[in-house]
Amino acid sequence: MKYVVLFCITAIMSNVTAQPCAYKLSGSLHCHNKYCSSTSGVEILIRETNQQTFTDENGNFHIQNICAGAYHLHIHGLGFQIIDTTIRIDKDIQLLIELNPNTHLLRSVIISDKQSKNQYMSSASQIGLSADEIKSLRGLSFADALQTLSGVQVLRSGPNIAKPVLHGMHSNRLLLLNNGSRLEGQNWGNEHAPEIDLNSAGSIEVIKGAASLRYGSDAIAGVIEVLPAPFDTTKTWSGFIALHGFTNGMGGSGSGSLDYFKKTKKISSSLRLQSSYTRHGSFNAPDYILGNTASRQFNQSIHYQVVRKGLQAELSWNRFNSRPGILASSHIGNLNDLNEALNHNKPTVNYPFTYAIKRPYQDIIHQTFQGKLTYALKTKSHIVLQYTHQDNNRKEYDAQTPFSDSLERGAVADLNFLLITDQLQSRWILQHEKHSSEIGLALGTQGQGFRGTGYRSLVPNFRSYDLGAYSIQAIHIKQLTIDAGARYDYKTINTFQRNPISLKIDERNMEFHAWSFNIGSKLVTNHHCTLKANLGRAWRVPQVIELFARGIHQGAASYELGDSSLNTEKALSATIDLNYDYHILHVHTTIYHQYISNYIYLRPMLYNIQLIQGAFPVFAYQQTDMIFTGADIDVSFSWSKLLSSSHQFSYLYSRDITNRKYIPGIVPNRLKQDLIVNIMRKTYAKLDFNIEQESAFVQNLVEPESDFAPPPPTYTLWNFHLKYELITAKSGTWFIQAGSTNLLNTRYRNYMNRFRYFSDETGRNIFVRIQYNF
């Protein structure tokens, strides 16, 4: 590693004394259109000098030793329209090239300087999923799709509920953005999956570390940003239809999107209707059926956009509805039940396969309304004004229908939360060649109501107001960008809770305010190397559950106690990110270290509380100082035109440095390797074969006796798929994928599954995906 960094530095040193014929042309090809195929292997040719190269698997390319002058540049790749353009080279040039899929229509090509993209956060470590990658993940949950990225893992509660974990942190420490607004769901719960439909995403970006000030102070682990696919402005009608079928759970999903584009003299407008539906029955572990794991999901969205000169207005609505069944064998009562479950290595009841979703289950509806105005000013700057209204209704139904005289008792949820959030954001962004600047202001209010069974109010009702203001400045000096930003946030929370004895409503008010900051740099040396460093401070207000929890956590056989005197959690995060390309080798490494003071976690108190349901171990929300140190190492090789491989390794060490102990629930180290064979590659079609090995190592960083059972042992899974893409004469594209996950039907348990005490993970699954884009 040290040598690579050194290499980067010497490379830029030599760059300063560039000779007339020592200029470099480098850049990356992108295709954000959803009809895109992979931007790897695209030919880049300078006609005059016959200097030629091909893009690597990430779409990056570089040509060295170019003399000053004007040249014709020829860019030609499978499935893309050929680009012939002129370019003037009198310095090292870096290009960001937007490709359009190959059709009969003449399409515009946007070539812009690479630095203009995301420059405010250019020092942040970033990875993502492109439209092309999402295509081969459709039908999966949002978190399961993200898991393919280096450094992202998943926390599950059975097979249906999954939430993303980044660098060992999740829930409130990991900010989710849907089209520029914070997703405000019930993200505090471990068994609360994010309310995002993967099919509605055009692309997804993950920013690692506390590097984002734009959307809030609380992104301690990072930010996951879901971006809608851009509208196709070359056709009146466009869209896609995708189908996915799978054997484990005998399920299927379908999704589709239809875009309409119309252009008059001055105004162009676009409308998108999108929907997806997924349904499956009970999943199988290798040896038995996982009881009550059927689920269904039905989502819709409408997106409307008007562009007139410098003004762009957007209106959107989306609705997410999911009803996951909860693993029946995880539904236990007290500590004796848990011990009984631990004594059996399989569930005591043989559950039948069914599509019926019985109690216990969840039913979640999340709706978002959004209005956004972008207005370009003359001075290379623009203003964004964005309003978002979110309505989140989470219903949880216990295994037992509530005891009640009420006739509607069967339909009444045991937990029923309604969370309503309104956010108003505005920002002013200036983009100059040597300097860029952003100033923003955000206002928000949130109210939560609870219905259902009175005593089971895990969290009280609340109303909160928040205000945030930030500024981010960046300067660009040749290949070096330095950025710095600061943010101030103020938040006030009023809670209303019914006293269980007096039945009076206790009202409480809390106020929090603090600064967060961020400083970083990005160094693009020659084509081989990009080095980023970032230091950020973030903080998080304790969640209402952490402050006020009191009661049994269903399915966890634990009694949780909040602490209303908890303080804000503060994180200091340092991230170093290196991208290195050399011949067949591509390396992307992220190294991070976080120090978090007042880290809130659920501590086992090692005593039991006696309730009428029996004895329960007590867990209390407490604060301590933690460190998280880790690395995501991503290495890939393009061995030949036919063969490439990729190797991902994620490592994390974390420790409670106050008590000198490990805390439970930290992600284990993970290794993932892919071997990709290009079986066929023609101008109109390609066929790939991919075999993947996935290992999660045993988590040894646990205290003895701190968990109900020791962490599960290391496991390795094998997956494979075949992928075929075809471009038809009518400018449509077909995508067909077939394969299997857990090919060997391996029995295993996953440390990051909260229900690991009760059953094995799912067994072999064979799937087929078909997508047609038009």
Add this chain to the structure above:
Amino acid sequence: MKTSISFYLYILLFSLTIASSCKKPEEDVEEPENEFITTVKLVVTNTADSSDVQTATWKQLTPDGSNPPDTSAAFLNLKPGSVYALSASFLDETKTPTENITEEILERATSHGVFYIPDAILSSNITIIRNDVDANNLPLGLNATLTTGTNTMNAFMNVILRHQPDGKDGTITPGSTDADTRFRVQIKP
């Protein structure tokens, strides 16, 4: 045209803000409407002497655990070598009048079971036979016959209500625990 688009949008945003500000979910702090098991009550009647009736209760009036349970009356005083008819009931005493949840358990008999588990020392000196059944002819356990041995002793017995929506087979194994209470049993002439 430009102004009309933005005007239209502003109106829309404004109306959305107004619409949303009308809804205040947090003000809806409901009274608890469902029933909770707060009390397990056992009534035993000596079949040979109808005046020998014992009542024992185990109660916790704050189901969230904010107050400890009251076990002062969780005590049965039985005579050796006798046969008792036992009936168990489950109550919500936070309601006025007290709600009897036993009726609802009876309605859902096929997915419930009451189990009497004496401690090892007691089990040699007491026999409990459940004598009511559900629609599937599997034992329910709200009524039982309790026969005491001849030894004098003072020991404990657990009364457990199991929720068994899947796989109820008459044993305690399937399902989850709704109530698990411990009663002191004294057998003394």
